Amino acid sequence: MPKVLISDKLSEAAVQIFRDAGVEVDFQPDLGKSPDKLADIIGDYDGLAIRSATKATADLIARADKLKVIGRAGIGVDNVDIPAASAKGIVVMNTPFGNSITTAEHAIAMMFAVARQIPAADASTQAGKWEKSRFMGSEITGKTLGLIGAGNIGSVVASRAIGLKMKVIAFDPFLGTEKAQSLGIEKVEDVDDLLGRADFITLHLPKTEKTANILSADRIAKIKKGARLINCARGGLVDEAAVAEALKSGQLAGAAFDVYDVEPAIDNPLFGLPNVVCTPHLGASTSEAQENVALQVAEQMSEYLLKGAISNALNAPSVTAEEAPVLKPWIGLCEKLGSFAGQVTENPIKEIEIEYVGKVGELNLKPLTSALTAALLLPLVGEGGVNMVSAPIVARERGMKISETRKDAQGAFGSYVRLIVTTETQTRSVAGTLYSDGRPRFIQIKGINLEAEPTERMLYTTNNDEPGYIGELGMVMGRLGINIATFALGRSSKGAEAIALLGIDEDVTEEMLAEISALPQVRQAKKLTF
Incomplete structure (x- = not known):
């Protein structure tokens, strides 16, 4: 009988799903907060079911000798070292669609909260102050909402905003024109264009190398004066210090944040500023969403451990x-x-x-x-x-x-x-x-x-089919200290376009790639990793 450890707070119904399927369950919902204790016992389990409190680091995974699957109840896997898990043959699953509605609704709620200064007005009223003239708000109707990211959650936000009679514009490089039209939103081609037009801006992006700090200090300075910014997506997408300065100067009329660059957020430049609404990463925190993702991850893990079926895997x-x-x-x-x-x-x-x-x-x-x-x-x-x-x-x-x-x-x-x-x-x-x-x-x-057989590291070039190119490329590679393991060539016709795909032993830096690209015959050079 496979054995699963649940180290975060999951629904009791999820625990029962494991048991009904024939999986032994060890339910220790607070263990994820004690990494050392978790590391001491992880070697006894075939599966690990978690939410966000447990950190499945490379060190923890290295001690998980029996572990076959990590199931994340939710979409975010920032707390799982996926490359380390893959190297040990551990399947990493998430539940990508269980909390989309909940997260989208939280973004809309935050937009209302910051538009009408509801948290501050509530605190003032309950303190017996009755400061009616202090809390002048802004209507939502007729305003322009700018979505940065229009995927699963962003499209739900768009539909809700359109129902509120807002005009919705979106920046998303992967959003097609026809899809945008079907959603009833206008696609813009540039983030800066969106920032200059939107009255409310909300982010719905994963954090990647390309999206990290997408709202930098320079871009925040381009936001339409008096706009309000909402981030319920991921910490690290926004320069929080620059947002704080924009709020102080009046460039931004308000901001609402559910996620932060450093979590738990104990000290943050946004804290204490007027017309800032902050919540402790509550985007997926509804009873419905918690139940949905918990049940889903229990079903997926049971199917894998007992039958070998893999669902919603990020690395398989x-x-x-x-x-x-x-x-x-x-x-x-x-x-x-x-x-x-x-x-x-x-x-x-x-x-x-x-x-x-x-x-x-x-x-x-x-x-x-x-x-x-x-x-x-x-x-x-x-x-x-x-x-x-x-x-x-x-x-x-x-x-x-x-x-x-x-x-x-x-x-x-x-x-x-x-x-x-x-x-x-x-x-x-x-x-x-x-x-x-x-x-x-x-x-x-x-x-x-x-x-050509794919190797871990490769170099791909397109070039003019001219005598001497192979020799010149080989000389450059030798000078750069890059050993060539395999070399495949092809061309469309004599003297026309040719391609080369090389298996190499060393990594190619950007400086090395620039030197290779400078060869007169080269049209394009790319380093590849498999």
Whole structure:
């Protein structure tokens, strides 16, 4: 019988789901607050069910010798070291849709609270002051709401705001024009444009390298004077000190924060300022949401531990126990194809086409498409913002059209997968297959044939087909101390465009990449990681 430890406060109904399924449960809801005690016993368990208090760090995971799955009741996985879990073969699951409504409603509530200064007015009235003239508010009706991020939660906020007769504009690089129109919102192409027009600004983004500090001090200075800012998404998206200064100067009329750069937020530059509403990360804190995510994570973990089924995993595809052995190598190939395209694509994606040629087309394509799409979006969205199950939904929410095509075997390979990505400026493709050893190979890029096995580190170049290029590239790589493990070449025709895909042993820094890109034959150079 598998054994699960619950180290955070989860519903008693979730505990019962484990027991009814035949899973032994150790329910210690306060253990997550004691990392040392948790580390002492984690080696005895097959599963760990958590919320936000437990920190599944690399050190904790290193001591989890039996652990097979970590289930996060909620969407955020900032408290889980996913690479460390993946390295040990531990599946990390979350519940991405259980608290969307609750979080969206909290953002709307915070908007009302800061618009009418409700918390301060309540405190004043209960203190017997009756300061009616002090609390002059602002109507919501007719105002412009600016969404930074229009995914699952952002789109719910938009629908509620439209019901309140607000005009909604949104900045989201992955939001398509047709999707925006169906939501009844106006898509803007630049954050600064949104900041200059919106009366209320609310964020709905994951925290990634690209979104961290998206509202920097410079951008906060561009916000429309008298606007109000709401953040119920993630801490670290906003320069909190700059917000405090904008409130003091009158640039901002108000702010409402549920999340903070450092949590628990004991000391923060926003605290104590007038017309600031602060709550302690309550976005998902309703009885309905807590119940939903707890029940969902218990069901998912039980299915995995007892049957091998994987649902809502961030580091593994969703497959049934029967399908797993057959699908596993094809899923690996699809992840490589998607990751390649995601790392070399710089513009917003409009369309994703996947061709399954030959026998692979006879398989269950959903996990293959999900794995490919998740790998494609991961460099753009970041960990936690997409997983194998939600990837197609996330893509469609951003206006990306996904199509699957099954084709009979053709050409030199009896079975292969081709990915075609269309952006606003170009269409590019990459294809791959499995060799008899079960390992993936790239067999075509941009319509150019080649053969290359994916390695952990790679260098990809497009170049003019001119004599001497291979030698010059090799010399530069040698001078930079980068050892070449494999070297695959292809070209469209003599003297036209050519490509090179190199497996390398060392990481390529940005400075090294700039030196490689400076070669006269090079059109583009990208470092890749798989």
